[in-house]
Each structure stands twice: as C-alpha cells, then as structure tokens.
Amino acid sequence: MPKNKTHSGAKKRFRLTGTGKVMREQAGGRHLLEHKSSRQTRRIAGDVELAPQDARKIRKLLGK
Numbered sequence: 123m124p125k126n127k128t129h130s131g132a133k134k135r136f137r138l139t140g141t142g143k144v145m146r147e148q149a150g151g152r153h154l155l156e157h158k159s160s161r162q163t164r165r166i167a168g169d170v171e172l173a174p175q176d177a178r179k180i181r182k183l184l185g186k
Contacts, residue, residue, distance in 0.1 A: 128184055133184060136184065138181070145171060146170060
C-alpha cells in the first residue's frame with residue numbers, strides 16, 4: 123500500500139506539541155512591523171493553540 127503524504131502547506135503553518143495540541147502563529151508578524159506598536163508586536167510574537175473545531179482537520183492533514 124502507498125503511504126499517506128503530509129500536506130505541505132499544513133506542515134509549514136502548524137505544529138503539534140508533546141501533549142497533542144495544535145499550535146499556530148498569529149497573523150501580522152512578518153512584515154510592516156515598523157508602524158506597529160511594541161505592545162502589538164509582542165502580542166503577535168507568541169504561538170496560540172488552534173481552535174478545537176479546526177484542530178481535528180489540521181491533525182488529519184499532518185497525518186496524525
């Protein structure tokens with residue numbers, strides 16, 4: 123039987139923690155940072171847990 127392939131877009135955007143949570147980066151932290159406040163850039167810097175409704179689908183794309 124052929125193996126299932128991991129979704130290339132999903133593996134670049136999401137990661138699984140040791141406890142099985144699906145983490146994602148917050149939007150807006152890549153460019154145009156000069157005009158954003160330090161407070162905003164600090165908030166954007168952290169990863170957040172994916173909503174449980176979406177996590178099931180992403181876990182499937184990651185082959186987990």
